[in-house]
Amino acid sequence: MMKSAVTICLVPEAKQGPFVFHCDPTAAGLQESCRIAAELGFHGVEVFPESAEAFPREHLMRSLATHHLSLAAVGTGAGWVKHKLHMCHADSQLRSQARAFIAGIIDRAGEFGAPAIVGSMQGRFEGNISRDTGLNILADALASLGDHASRHGQVLLYEPLNRYETNLFTQQAEAATFLQSRDCGNVRLLCDLFHMNIEEADSARAILEAGSLVGHIHWADSNRWAMGRGQTNPNPIIAALSSIGYDGYLSAEIFPRPTATEAARQSAESMHRFFSQ
Numbered sequence: 001m002m003k004s005a006v007t008i009c010l011v012p013e014a015k016q017g018p019f020v021f022h023c024d025p026t027a028a029g030l031q032e033s034c035r036i037a038a039e040l041g042f043h044g045v046e047v048f049p050e051s052a053e054a055f056p057r058e059h060l061m062r063s064l065a066t067h068h069l070s071l072a073a074v075g076t077g078a079g080w081v082k083h084k085l086h087m088c089h090a091d092s093q094l095r096s097q098a099r100a101f102i103a104g105i106i107d108r109a110g111e112f113g114a115p116a117i118v119g120s121m122q123g124r125f126e127g128n129i130s131r132d133t134g135l136n137i138l139a140d141a142l143a144s145l146g147d148h149a150s151r152h153g154q155v156l157l158y159e160p161l162n163r164y165e166t167n168l169f170t171q172q173a174e175a176a177t178f179l180q181s182r183d184c185g186n187v188r189l190l191c192d193l194f195h196m197n198i199e200e201a202d203s204a205r206a207i208l209e210a211g212s213l214v215g216h217i218h219w220a221d222s223n224r225w226a227m228g229r230g231q232t233n234p235n236p237i238i239a240a241l242s243s244i245g246y247d248g249y250l251s252a253e254i255f256p257r258p259t260a261t262e263a264a265r266q267s268a269e270s271m272h273r274f275f276s277q
């Protein structure tokens with residue numbers, strides 16, 4: 001059965017970002033977001049921490065336990081947003097720091113039985129890094145971080161982004177072919193419906209074709225508001241996910257509009273009505 005999750009951002013520098021709840025990583029902030037998530041029937045939360053060092057392990061453990069929630073996934077994007085690191089940086093030392101940053105988060109997430117996400121940390125090839133070199137760097141990093149995740153019995157989630165955010169992979173099919181041909185056996189695709197609305201000819205078909213490589217879904221409407229507030233028809237997407245036997249999370253990675261609680265409520269409704277079918 002598919003599961004539902006909602007995003008919680010713990011990074012002040014990302015407060016304009018597409019996350020439903022934004023709070024400082026204190027007990028009070030996390031508890032309140034988790035309380036609302038549980039009240040709305042979500043199975044889990046996806047968190048976006050500042051770093052492995054700043055990961056609020058105890059607060060999160062307590063908040064999840066109090067509200068009977070799971071940790072769905074952990075984002076690594078603060079490595080880019082806050083620390084300006086990414087995996088394809090022209091400076092090899094910064095590339096190593098980017099990998100170490102992600103490995104640290106894999107370890108924190110792994111303790112909770114959750115996977116880490118490589119989205120904006122994939123970066124873009126630029127300067128004296130050619131596309132081919134960039135892809136080699138990406139393949140090497142994903143394979144090695146995927147191995148790292150396997151220590152925790154987890155996969156690593158790789159998220160193709162839209163053309164304005166990366167020049168590596170923007171479509172699921174090309175990313176799937178890449179993972180399969182580059183020895184990235186412990187990496188799965190994160191299919192973000194907002195990016196897919198920009199890049200795919202047919203998002204449902206892309207999910208069908210990615211099949212068992214689909215590891216996580218960012219559940220967003222075309223405008224990155226809650227599903228139901230944009231132009232996306234979720235029916236064929238759910239049909240595709242059912243057809244591939246997907247039993248992972250649908251996670252609402254969207255703007256907190258008109259309010260965080262309303263965005264969470266509408267997201268929960270848009271997921272849970274399918275679960276009861």
Ligand SMILES: [Mn+2]
Binds near residue numbers: 119253
């Ligand atoms: Mn996403």
